[in-house]
Amino acid sequence: MQLFGNxxxxxxxxxxxxxxxxxxxxEKAKGGDRRAQKAIYDSLSGKMYAVCLRYMADRDTAADVLxxxxxxxxxxxxxxxxxxxxxxxxxxxxxxxxxxxxxxxxILKQTEDVEEARYISSDAPTAMEDIxxxxxxxxxxxxxxxxxxxxxxxxxxxxSHKEIGEALGISEVTSxxxxxxxxxxxxxxxxxxxxxxxxx
Numbered sequence: 001m002q003l004f005g006n007x008x009x010x011x012x013x014x015x016x017x018x019x020x021x022x023x024x025x026x027e028k029a030k031g032g033d034r035r036a037q038k039a040i041y042d043s044l045s046g047k048m049y050a051v052c053l054r055y056m057a058d059r060d061t062a063a064d065v066l067x068x069x070x071x072x073x074x075x076x077x078x079x080x081x082x083x084x085x086x087x088x089x090x091x092x093x094x095x096x097x098x099x100x101x102x103x104x105x106x107i108l109k110q111t112e113d114v115e116e117a118r119y120i121s122s123d124a125p126t127a128m129e130d131i132x133x134x135x136x137x138x139x140x141x142x143x144x145x146x147x148x149x150x151x152x153x154x155x156x157x158x159x160s161h162k163e164i165g166e167a168l169g170i171s172e173v174t175s176x177x178x179x180x181x182x183x184x185x186x187x188x189x190x191x192x193x194x195x196x197x198x199x200x
Contacts, residue, residue, distance in 0.1 A: 048069060054141070072097055099168065140152070151182040
């Protein structure tokens with residue numbers, strides 16, 4: 001479901017040549033201009049949906065989080081100073097919205113034992129290098145929620161363990177442990193996938 005109608009184009013990455021245009025559209029959106037809000041929505045929705053999907057790993061829930069994120073974005077639009085990347089600023093909102101949804105459902109407390117995430121041989125990095133981006137993202141989606149969340153925040157979003165701990169209400173030690181377990185399980189899943197492919 002879209003909040004607005006037909007698509008317009010807006011480059012939100014903050015390129016120098018488009019910087020003034022972006023700021024003008026944002027200012028209009030702050031004033032309630034529906035056309036400007038639509039331009040922002042259409043420019044960000046695809047990328048932010050991908051962000052939501054990485055955390056929720058369920059298309060319907062990710063779509064709900066996307067809509068909630070846009071409601072928050074337009075509510076907080078006045079707090080965007082105009083400095084730095086608008087897309088980067090927006091991305092933080094969608095990550096936080098996804099984390100709130102996970103906390104609301106206590107999904108982050110469902111930490112699974114990692115008996116299956118046993119230590120694997122040193123040939124795993126080679127498998128990691130050979131696998132394609134889309135295939136890797138698909139395997140990341142299959143990680144248990146707690147592991148997937150910490151992995152996304154640390155590896156993809158660039159949060160520190162301290163920031164992850166504060167955002168999720170866990171200790172830095174727990175964050176580090178979750179990340180290590182996520183990496184081990186991810187490598188194990190990749191290795192199994194390659195072994196299964198080799199048997200065919």
